[in-house]
Amino acid sequence: MIYKTNIKTLRLVKPLINTWNGLQDAADWIIEFSQDFASLSTSEVNKWYVDSLLKTIDAFSSLIVIWQIYIVPNDLETEGKVIKWEEKDNSYQDYINFVINEIKNCNFLIESLEIKIDLQVYVNTAESTTEPTLSRIRLQDEFLIYSGLDDNMPYLYLSIDHTLFCQSSYPDDEDNSKLYFLNQPLLEQALKNWEEKFDAKIESEGLPGIYQYGFKPEDQWQ
Numbered sequence: 001m002i003y004k005t006n007i008k009t010l011r012l013v014k015p016l017i018n019t020w021n022g023l024q025d026a027a028d029w030i031i032e033f034s035q036d037f038a039s040l041s042t043s044e045v046n047k048w049y050v051d052s053l054l055k056t057i058d059a060f061s062s063l064i065v066i067w068q069i070y071i072v073p074n075d076l077e078t079e080g081k082v083i084k085w086e087e088k089d090n091s092y093q094d095y096i097n098f099v100i101n102e103i104k105n106c107n108f109l110i111e112s113l114e115i116k117i118d119l120q121v122y123v124n125t126a127e128s129t130t131e132p133t134l135s136r137i138r139l140q141d142e143f144l145i146y147s148g149l150d151d152n153m154p155y156l157y158l159s160i161d162h163t164l165f166c167q168s169s170y171p172d173d174e175d176n177s178k179l180y181f182l183n184q185p186l187l188e189q190a191l192k193n194w195e196e197k198f199d200a201k202i203e204s205e206g207l208p209g210i211y212q213y214g215f216k217p218e219d220q221w222q
Helices: 042-059 092-104 177-198
Strands: 022-032 064-073 081-084 110-125 128-137 142-146 155-162 202-206
Touching (some): 022 177, 042 092, 042 142, 064 092, 081 092, 128 177, 155 177
Antiparallel strands (some): 022 155, 064 081, 064 110, 110 142, 142 155
16 A cells, blocks of 8 residues: 655744643544444454554645654553654655554554654744744654454544644733634644544544634634
């Protein structure tokens, strides 16, 4: 299987964390399904993971770059697989296709995919301290794709642990409006794409102002 990502990866940079900050569990966006995987074969479950991953990549194509995937086995005695993108050795296109084939041909039942991601967002850097530039940054953001083999409660979620998409930092209330109005539209469009790809409503939980498509401007908080 050959997949065309059409994703342009930017240079990885270290952002200035000035008007925003890092937290733990700042926001989660979740899609839940009603689907029973108990009667599916290993190859059918693997196909669901491939399809879910590709839909997620397509939905977030302008916002995220995957740099590591951990294929978690359903059996605790089975060793999982960690697949990391080595930029100096492989293109992003080749990496994604390698991941897809590893999932598709996996010989054990998969419990979940733990997906570490970079964000392609506007930030200030040491080279651009006053004017935000579109850059690729690596924080602790991740996706989880979970089939619910044991509990019949499959879901996907996106988790972030910072206030880059918030109008102000939390809890110190630093004004982050400049970055917010640049980055929130990127997140909003990606989440809307995600919802459309899976034909399922997104639920959200996290800091004040969160909603299904990111964070609302503060004058719209209720």
